[in-house]
Structures are given as structure tokens and as C-alpha cells.
Amino acid sequence: MPEKSVHLLLVEDVDTLREATAEHLEEHGYQVTQASSGEAALERLAGFAFDIVVTDLRLPGIDGTELIERAVQQYPGLIGIVVTGYGTIKDAVEAIRRGARDFITKPFQFAHLRHVLESAVEQRRLQSENAYLRSQLEDRYRFEGIVGRSEPMRRLFGLLETVAASSSTVLITGETGTGKELVAKAIHHNSPRRRERFVALNCGAIPESLLEAELFGHVRGAFTGAVGNRQGRLEQAHKGTFFLDEVGTMSAGLQAKLLRVLQEREFERVGDGRPVRVDVRVIAATNSDLAAMVRDGVFRDDLYYRLNVLPIHLPPLRERREDIPPLVHAFLQKLGRDLEPPRPDAAFSQEALRRMMAFDWPGNIRQLENVVERTLALTPGRTQLNVADLPQEIVGGADRHLAAAVLPDDGLDLQRRLQEVERAIIRQALEQSGGNKHQAARMLNVKRTTLVEKVKRLRLDAPPPNGPS
Ligand SMILES: Nc1ncnc2c1ncn2[C@@H]1O[C@H](COP(=O)(O)OP(=O)(O)OP(=O)(O)O)[C@@H](O)[C@H]1O
Numbered sequence: 001m002p003e004k005s006v007h008l009l010l011v012e013d014v015d016t017l018r019e020a021t022a023e024h025l026e027e028h029g030y031q032v033t034q035a036s037s038g039e040a041a042l043e044r045l046a047g048f049a050f051d052i053v054v055t056d057l058r059l060p061g062i063d064g065t066e067l068i069e070r071a072v073q074q075y076p077g078l079i080g081i082v083v084t085g086y087g088t089i090k091d092a093v094e095a096i097r098r099g100a101r102d103f104i105t106k107p108f109q110f111a112h113l114r115h116v117l118e119s120a121v122e123q124r125r126l127q128s129e130n131a132y133l134r135s136q137l138e139d140r141y142r143f144e145g146i147v148g149r150s151e152p153m154r155r156l157f158g159l160l161e162t163v164a165a166s167s168s169t170v171l172i173t174g175e176t177g178t179g180k181e182l183v184a185k186a187i188h189h190n191s192p193r194r195r196e197r198f199v200a201l202n203c204g205a206i207p208e209s210l211l212e213a214e215l216f217g218h219v220r221g222a223f224t225g226a227v228g229n230r231q232g233r234l235e236q237a238h239k240g241t242f243f244l245d246e247v248g249t250m251s252a253g254l255q256a257k258l259l260r261v262l263q264e265r266e267f268e269r270v271g272d273g274r275p276v277r278v279d280v281r282v283i284a285a286t287n288s289d290l291a292a293m294v295r296d297g298v299f300r301d302d303l304y305y306r307l308n309v310l311p312i313h314l315p316p317l318r319e320r321r322e323d324i325p326p327l328v329h330a331f332l333q334k335l336g337r338d339l340e341p342p343r344p345d346a347a348f349s350q351e352a353l354r355r356m357m358a359f360d361w362p363g364n365i366r367q368l369e370n371v372v373e374r375t376l377a378l379t380p381g382r383t384q385l386n387v388a389d390l391p392q393e394i395v396g397g398a399d400r401h402l403a404a405a406v407l408p409d410d411g412l413d414l415q416r417r418l419q420e421v422e423r424a425i426i427r428q429a430l431e432q433s434g435g436n437k438h439q440a441a442r443m444l445n446v447k448r449t450t451l452v453e454k455v456k457r458l459r460l461d462a463p464p465p466n467g468p469s
């Protein structure tokens with residue numbers, strides 16, 4: 001007996017055989033629809049999502065093999081079983097080659113037919129389960145639009161899965177623009193609360209005087225301007241996720257009230273003495289060093305421990321530069337699609353990418369995204385984007401080295417300028433190699449003897465004027 005009602009289309013032109021088979025299968029829990037020709041079968045298939053089609057091979061008009069081939073191609077997941085007369089195995093093999101899952105030969109025992117059907121259904125169940133597991137696995141590396149292939153990001157993807165499944169409080173730390181809010185949303189959308197609300201409150205963006213009412217809500221007349229009752233963000237997040245951004249900016253008074261929420265899931269609306277209970281999953285984020293603030297006595301240690309149950313740290317972009325090319329690619333795709341006309345194939349030259357990888361990105365991923373957007377906006381219609389298209393702030397670092405190559409209005413002494421540049425660069429090489437001439441020569445791509453000679457000529461080995469003699 002099939003576990004769940006299986007819908008089966010039975011195609012057979014001999015009425016008595018078809019009716020007897022249908023009756024038998026119905027007695028065993030199948031939902032059977034009958035068709036007496038291939039054409040009729042195709043019509044039925046178009047109107048309903050059958051699980052299985054069982055067809056005789058010899059049919060007037062479209063034969064069974066062709067029927068199976070068309071049906072399986074058009075309705076993936078549909079199981080095709082063929083019934084062959086006279087033991088013509090060759091035809092059965094052909095039908096299987098064209099998409100049938102199995103075959104039985106006439107005359108057959110009903111029990112044998114049922115056995116074939118049951119094992120085909122079971123096989124398909126396992127297959128779709130495998131496909132499901134595979135897609136789950138792929139999703140681990142595509143967590144809700146979070147791009148990254150660096151080691152820290154791979155570790156993050158693994159961690160996010162565990163964190164999303166749990167209901168514990170999360171503390172996300174990281175510099176500005178590292179993706180804290182993006183990660184908070186990804187956790188919510190992969191958690192059992194995904195169907196409920198994700199409500200955010202940025203403590204740093206709201207004046208202290210209004211923050212409490214915003215968080216907990218207020219009743220009418222609680223303070224000047226409180227004209228009606230108002231729900232706070234915490235209540236709005238009931239059953240869902242509450243994202244408390246920039247938690248490091250909270251005053252001592254609010255810290256105490258937040259602690260109570262975390263401990264008892266309970267608070268009071270401003271101007272009201274009655275406790276309100278909520279079921280929320282709290283995710284907090286900060287770009288300040290909360291541990292240091294605890295040491296300095298400006299952040300409650302008990303609150304810190306309550307928040308820091310599941311810590312997630314997002315490293316700055318300059319510590320995971322290999323994420324820059326895939327991020328740039330993702331932003332080009334996303335932003336290029338929205339342009340008018342769309343430019344999905346715009347790409348940076350290798351040199352431009354190298355320059356971006358060399359930059360330190362104090363504004364992290366947000367800054368990178370802005371740069372890609374700005375560059376796209378300034379290069380209408382182009383597919384290749386070059387170093388010259390990047391904003392000065394990104395390539396400026398490299399241009400500083402070329403400052404020495406600027407000809408002042410009043411001219412210069414070329415020999416002296418070249419010597420200055422040479423001297424400055426050799427000094428840096430010696431500094432960076434800790435005075436090791438062999439290593440310094442390698443950095444400058446000159447022979448060691450050449451370097452020694454230059455050092456002597458430029459008097460770079462003389463002790464510094466104020467150094468120890
Ligand atoms: N790994 C990533 N993959 C793709 N986009 C990212 C990634 N990280 C961040 N972003 C994008 O960068 C921008 C900044 O991210 P987000 O707002 O989450 O940063 P934040 O850490 O909350 O910053 P702030 O501390 O300034 O609030 C967003 O547009 C976000 O979608």
C-alpha cells in the first residue's frame with residue numbers, strides 16, 4: 001500500500017484489462033485515471049500532476065515509447081512504467097532508454113505490478129531527498145547573498161547554520177560596513193522564526209530621550225507628545241527576531257532595562273506599570289569594543305555576557321582581500337542589472353582589481369559597493385572598467401609614488417631628483433629587510449654588488465647623524 005495517495009495514469013487500449021487493473025490498484029490505495037490511447041493520455045497529463053504513468057507499449061496512434069518519452073521530458077519527476085506484450089524485451093529496453101523507469105511483461109500478476117510501482121515510488125522519494133540535501137549543502141556557501149570565499153567567511157557560513165537553528169542571543173561585532181546587518185538578517189531568514197518579523201532598532205541613530213519609548217512603547221500621556229498608546233519595537237518583534245544595532249551606545253539606565261528583557265523577556269511600556277511579555281530572539285551588533293567598555297566601566301558586564309552568548313566577528317575587508325574580486329563581481333552583476341540600459345557584462349580590468357585589492361577599505365564592504373556603483377555611473381555604455389575609472393581615493397596611494405615624477409612650474413635638476421628617488425627607495429628596502437643587503441637587493445631586483453655600490457655612492461651606510469656612534 002503506498003504511503004500517501006499515489007496518482008497513477010493507466011494507458012491501455014484493451015478495455016477489460018485496463019478496467020480490471022484499475023480496479024485492483026484502486027483497492028490497494030492508488031488513485032487511478034484511465035486512458036485508452038496515447039493522445040488521450042497526453043491530454044490527461046497536461047491537466048494534472050500525476051506521479052506515475054503506466055502504459056502499454058502497443059497502442060493505436062502514439063505508441064507507449066513515444067508517450068513515455070514526451071511525458072518524462074515535459075513533466076520531470078513523473079515515473080514512467082511500460083507494459084510489453086509477448087516478452088518483447090527489445091522494445092522495453094528502448095522505452096527505458098527514452099525515459100521509462102521500469103517495465104513489466106504481459107501477462108503479469110497484479111502483485112508483481114504493485115511491487116514494481118512501489119519500488120519506483122520509493123526510488124523517486126530517495127532521489128528527491130538527495131536533491132534536497134544537495135541543495136541544502138550548496139546553500140551553506142550562499143547564505144542569503146553573503147559573498148565570500150576567504151577562510152574566515154567559510155567558517156562564518158558553517159557557524160551561521162548552527163546559529164540560525166538556535167534561539168540564543170547573538171552578538172555581532174565588526175567595523176562599519178563589514179556586513180553586520182546583512183548577517184543578522186541572514187540568521188533570521190534561516191531560523192525557525194523566518195516567517196515572523198525581523199525588527200531593527202539602531203540605538204545610535206535615535207536620541208537617548210526617545211530611545212526608551214521606541215524600544216518599549218508608551219501609553220498615552222506618558223510624556224509630552226505621547227498622544228496615544230504606541231507599541232515599541234520589541235513588541236513588534238514578538239515571535240520574530242529583534243535586531244539591536246549599535247548596542248554600545250546605550251545609556252546605563254537603558255542597559256539595565258535591556259538586561260531585564262534578556263533575562264525575563266519582560267518589560268514595561270513607558271508610563272505604564274504593567275509588565276509586557278514578549279517572545280523574541282535578540283541579535284545585537286556593535287562596532288565598538290564592548291569588552292574594553294566593560295573594563296572601563298561604561299558597559300554593564302552582566303549585560304555583556306547576556307548578549308555575547310553566540311559571538312560572531314566579521315573581520316575587516318583588508319584582512320580578507322581575496323573576498324574583493326567575488327564581491328566586486330557580485331556588485332557589478334547586481335548594480336549593472338538595475339541600470340538603464342542594463343550592463344550585466346561590465347567588468348574591471350585585472351590591474352583595476354589589483355588596485356582595489358591593494359586598498360585598505362576603511363569603510364569596508366559598503367565602501368567597496370559604493371565605489372563599484374560610482375564607477376558604473378561614470379562609465380556609461382562601457383564594458384571594461386580601468387584603473388583610470390576608479391576614484392582617486394582608491395588609486396591615490398599608488399600615485400603618491402609618482403609625486404616625484406611631477407615637473408614643477410619652475411623646473412628641476414633631473415640628476416638630483418633621480419638620486420633623491422633612488423636614495424629614498426633604497427633606504428626603504430634596507431629598512432624593510434632589517435639591513436640585510438641580500439634581501440634588499442632582491443626586493444629591488446638588482447644584484448647584491450650593485451646595491452652595495454649604490455649604498456656607498458649615496459652614502460647610505462653612514463650612521464645617522466643623531467644615532468649611536
Ligand atoms: N559578505 C557580503 N557580501 C555581499 N554584500 C555584503 C557583504 N557584507 C556586506 N555587504 C553589503 O555591504 C553593505 C554594508 O553592510 P551592512 O549594512 O550589513 O554593514 P554593517 O556592518 O551593519 O555596517 P555599520 O556598522 O556601518 O552599520 C550592505 O549593502 C551589504 O549588503
Ligand SMILES: [Mg+2]
Pocket residue numbers: 180181245
Ligand atoms: Mg549596520
